[in-house]
Amino acid sequence: MNLLSVSHLHVNFQVKQHSLPALIDVSFTLNRGERIAIVGESGAGKSVLGFSIVNLISKPGYIKSGSVKLDNKELTKMNLRQLQEVRGKRIAMIFQDPMMTLNPVLTIGQQLVETIRSHTKINYKDARNITIEKLHNVQISSPEKRFDQYPHELSGGMRQRVIIASVLLLNPDIIIADEPTTALDVTIQAEILQLLLAICRDNGVALVLISHDLGVVSKVAERTLVMYAGQIVEEGPTLEIINDPQHPYTQGLLNALPQMTLPGQRLNQIKGSMPSLTERPTGCAFHPRCPYATDKCRQESPSFIYSGVSSVACFMIEDMIDETDRDEDEQL
């Protein structure tokens, strides 16, 4: 039984008269306590996916079709009240910029206590105790002191910890973390990632990590979804994807990392760049940048196929599998 299942989700953006697809036929599942990552470059639609899960997609964008089910309950058809119940209590979100969620004119304590009390009936003193305990859990030093401080008095890393604490207050089943460490320094990033990992493990919380950084993803996620131009192009166990990427885009992405080349050598670049929503190519969206593109890629879009390592949407892999099948048939 999957905790969360997204199937055939299409999200479009309405710009003037055009309806531009931002997510195309996205399907994936998330089990209880599982940690997955959504990887892609800017414009790949990974943030849109994160927002769509909790139906938080805002104006020019709208969910065109498809379903998002949490414990078999459809989220896309819920009204605002039901959704608010789900957001926060079942699914919590962490953003890149902590100030997006923190109110600058209220103290940390006021905001966190408010969060608990709006969802559960509890008196102030208990709420305060819980809050301080959670602040302690996220390794904030002297939580009693921090409780009465304002967000601007804290450093970036500290704010992100407060956000994680606030997310934990309601014991959610899923945390969606949208680039939680991008704005932080490496040393702080490492700490926050460790914290996030520890919290998910200890509390059995499922994590959806949205990131552009494959290094970060490899540290946290068990399973990885690679997105390109609004579609999932590869899905599989993180280690397998990093060690043996199947889709040409994933290969290119990994090969482009500086550590994949000897120092001083030219990096392996992918030519071109991600198409914007308005100029989506026909067929496989990656074909203009793909070194293996054929005529078929230019006309038809590939469907998902299991390659033995991961699920990939690519004709090349399809053909390879067909060939091996044929070979096996001949041998028999």
Place this chain on the structure above:
Amino acid sequence: MTTPLIQIRGLEKTFTTNESWLGQWRFRRGKFSKQKSHVHALNGVDLTIYQGETLCVVGETGCGKSTLARVIMGLAAPSAGEIDYLAERIDHLNDRQRMFFRRRMQMVFQNPYASLNPRMTVYQTLSEPISFHNPLFTQSQVDEKIEELLESVGISASSSNRYPHEFSGGQRQRQRISLARALSVEPDFIVADEPLSALDVSVQAQVLNLMMDKQEERNLSYLFITHDLAVVEHFATRVAVMYLGRICELSSRETLFGSPKHPYTQALLSAIPRLDSNTAEPIRLIGEVPTPTEKPVGCVFQARCPYANQRCYESSPAMVLQTDGSSVACHAIEEGRLWK
């Protein structure tokens, strides 16, 4: 390789935070007193950049690495210290006197969206510096030059009449145009302030390759400012690690990544999220980078250093040359405490 191009000695920069003249007055104990609060961004930086090399400056937010770039480029005046360009002192020059050095030193910026004027076409962006610095050029010479520049950074010359936002694949083309603009005056030294941090991985590789090509072609020297150690490991000739306005370790790339010495460098290196799963746990540092409102006494890293002792709180360590050619500013290493 061995000719020093830029020499920096004892560079300091202090920012005053209270700007308005009324705000500086405080009423305390029955007396008005004038008070300014300061941020010490650079606290004595010594650096030499050699011709043809890439010196990477690494550090976390607030360590003063961007200020270093701005002071070298003359965008901010240093509070103390000297900057020499080929043995000529340039830090005290006014705008007019600096003009010659503007042609020799250029800068590439971080944000591909903000570093190009949105109301100027690519042609205008490039033609302005060219005709400004070569007043004798005819129109056709300028055009020729622009065409050549655009081609050298991989943009077709036919798109020169477009505005920056009209390029598809935004960031990549913009950063190319930025580089073309910097190259338009034919400098031999380029300061690049986090030019890759706003870019996607696949685009990063393209821009980095382009920068390496140009270096080879024109024998450029780079001062490359970044927080991304993976890029440093690939691209640098030498690396300077900065913390709170001071350089705490300076060594060649191989030495730095092979055997980091300063406790801060070690922590920084251990924190890079690497793809291979068998790396050690990152070294945890206590606390976070403080804002330097007081001029630091002692070692800048003492507050977070696990090896700090009384001497570290009192006197600031000098850069000491190690046997493998790197220089490190750390009392603990000097005393051999670190290897116990």
Place this chain on the structure above:
Amino acid sequence: MKHLKKDILHPISDTRMSHIWSGIIGDKLAVLALIIFAFYCLVALLAPLLAPFDVNDVHFMDLLNAEIAPSWITHDYRFLLGTDAQGRDLLSVILYGTRLSLTIGICAVLIQATLGICIGLVAGYLGGRIDNFLMRCADIQLSFSNMMVAIVFLAIFQSLFGMALYQQFAMIILILVIGLSEWPLFARTIRASVLAEKQQEYVDAARVMGFGSKRIMFRHILPNTLSPILVIFTIQIANAIIAEAALSFLGLGMPSSEPSLGALISEGFAYMFSGSWWICVLPSVTLIILILAMNLLGDWLRDHLNPKVYKD
């Protein structure tokens, strides 16, 4: 989400002019306002051709024809909109009045804008003491009521140099008085946007190139601050026309021999309740429609160019 919006909006948005143009076409109210404004401008330009009578003719003023009601009441088709107390054809006078009002309004705002832009750019870009000084000047200027300054100045001028000389230079003096009194509005807006633009890296890039301050201010920063200027410009024209009308109404504006819309209203006001309502009402309506169109246009521009600024 941040990246996404940028990606969606950028390829579609074009240069500023075409951006405004395509926006106007899509909004019916904006089209209407623009058409009205264009109509007024056209009428003002072509007033000598359109007016049925020559206002400079000696016979134009004929007391025998005084206070004839508009043609739809009297069926006297010589005077389409009737005549005023001095027997002038109201239509011709209104046409010339509009021409005067618009000229004064636009010229005054041009002075305001030139002063305001220069001061705002210098204050914002150079900063420090100069900024402090200039902005305090603006504060002082704003703490005087513009109307009061204008009244005092015009009254002093009239009593010092006499009515005759005043009437000769009335228009230029009005333009100067209205123009000089409202520059702080432009200066403040420009300064605010210059402060924002100064943070952008392209300004640093220009400085690194060695360009002088003047070049950076006018060639690099100014084009990026034009959107708010355009908005204030439209709204200020309306305000300047109103200011001129108010001054004329108080007898400090255009002389009755060369009446602007305000002067016409002022003159007609005396006859308002004696039955000849049209002398006052018709120029008022002309003025109100013009001001309304300008304000609509300005409001629309503000919404369109900067969706973040809420209406106040």
